[in-house]
Amino acid sequence: MAKVRVATTWLECCSGCHMSILDLDEKLVDLLSKIEFDASPITDIKEFGEVDVGIVEGSVGNEEQLEVLKKIREKAKILIALGDCACFGGIPAMRNFFNKDEVLKRVYIETESTVNPSKVIPSLDVPKIFPSVKSIDQFVKVDVYIPGCPPDPRAIEYAIKELLEGKIPVLPPELLSYE
Template sequence: MAHEYLNDTTSPSAAATPRKLKVATVSLAGCFGCHMSFLDIDERLLPLLELVEFDRSPLTDIKHCGPCDIGLIEGGVCNAENVHVLREFRANCKVLIALGACAVNGGLPAQRNHLALADILQMVYRTGHGLAEGSSIPDDPELPLPLNQVHPVHEVVKIDYFLPGCPPSGDAIWAFLTQLIEGKAPSLGHGLLHYD
């Protein structure tokens, strides 16, 4: 399944100079490690910027995702805000990619999934060691509500492609994106496909 419409050349202006693809990126319940790894493509960022421009991303500080060709999701879904952001990306991105272990299977944050959320909050804010006197569970209305379990992104919205790794290497991200931009179905061989 190659997304050939990414390289749509039927519009008159596209024939002269191909339109730059719009790319949005976000980190949900992630550590930004996948974004750091994305920056590890190093000087290849320059040729990439000939082909793409960034919409919402930590690189631009744009707060909401507009219509995009490619959306990269780092991290799983651990709270209500993550769900809203993920749905906004799905609604706006032609191709949505789960980037890294946490987006693919929940990753490290999902290791709380066999524990009851209430018990975790009690332990962390009320009964754990080294807490200040009168410490209580944060209840500021601006804080997004945590979900009972952390979910991989494909359990919440349709995901088109998966790029596992903790994080996926810069080389893997580069190979994946360039194949996708060329209109091919991305494939990673031995050495680039890692779950760790």
């Protein structure tokens, strides 16, 4: 049987959910007999190939992230939103309670650790920032949600195993986590 091809990517996030994938530890070795990683921060392959499963960590807060999200949606048969940022908006969505310009000013000019005497807010060579951060399902269709900050490795394992058996997983309360 051909191995299931999996691509993963991260958008506006902290990469903690990918750490949670690695946190599967020795179970990851078992899984690797059934799945194969395509483009992923773990394999460092940059371009998505045709895959069975796409895993997205992080929310969408700028143009580039939206482009990457659309690409992986195109290439993946099943798309998994991994972690609170992808499912709900997460920590990055905290900025939705402030004005975009307020946020940029705070980050690039006012933070205590910033040295920016000419008070420049980057605008060239960087992706355009959106007025608010949104979960990925507000842009593309999502098939499976695994919330958590980060998700419990057991939830990731449960979801992948269900998918390998041809089912769309719905997590039980014990494996759900919004924190």
